[in-house]
Amino acid sequence: MKVLIVFLLVFLFASGEEKGAKLEISESTYPSVKVVYDWNLQGPEAVDKALNYIRNHLKAYSEYAPLEEVEIVIVSHGAEIPVFAKQNEKVFQKTVERLKNFHDSYGIKFYVCYNAARAFGFDKEDFFPFVILTPAGVAKLAALQEEGYRLVPAIVHNFKPVKEKYGKKK
Template sequence: MWQVFLLIIFIFGSSFSAEKDTAKLEISDSTYPSLKVVYDWNLKSPEEVSRALTFIGNHIRAYTDHSPLEEVEIVVVSHGAEIPVFAKQNEKIFRESVERMRSLYENYGVRFYVCYNAARAFGFDIKDFPSYVILTPAGVAKLAALQEEGYRLVPVIVNDFKTVKERYGKRK
């Protein structure tokens, strides 16, 4: 009899531990409260902008899908090697990213601040940028000022997931 009792405990214990060892998706009415965020773009290359924009899209989608009654205000401060993406002369080269930035600006009010010091280092001036760009004298100073205004800093680090996924991702 005690062997049957142990078997029952083992079966229930095994199924309980299997459930206990599974991740849970945290979703509630307070998952994403209203807030203001500033994305810090100091990217290594213009090509990384597309991936950085995906982070912003995911951020907006999280609110749309899981906290539709809350608001998020998003600002980007650009002060790195991505600045040429914003320049009018490069719109055709980076067409997809430019269209996405314009869409984020027009549809979600995302503001794009570009460091004027860095822009000049690339040889650009005010007339070289479209109207959705706001030039700020110094990107790092703007980051600090926005944080003082209550914006939460989101540093953007772009990684190449493809190699890692091929090596360690889920196998079929």
């Protein structure tokens, strides 16, 4: 009789219908990794959204893997470069604070393309101390990949109109 009850319970749990997607979590979900984010954004205003991707990346590792297992660097070589310039600190104050926080708290390195910086009229002394100037951003991307970093392109979208149209209705 006990065997029959156990069998029925196992059968009921095994045949139960799932109510949604399965969250995939295992020891291999987020392995130790080095990543380089490729920033060639439309402008400094897009940096906050790009930083949200970095935040989500760090959050995934803090919740599902040891945080020490991820190393993140960013190579900036687009129209976002003025956000790294000291002269624009007041204009982008909150964004600059976030950049500094990511650097100080998580050791994230920010490489800025010196070629692109000069195209904006900036020179070495114009940038914050947490910035590392690299002669050519695209060459740095290739060099980091050669060192074992995985490339993550930063593609920033405005989700709001899509969410309003197709997101879950309340």
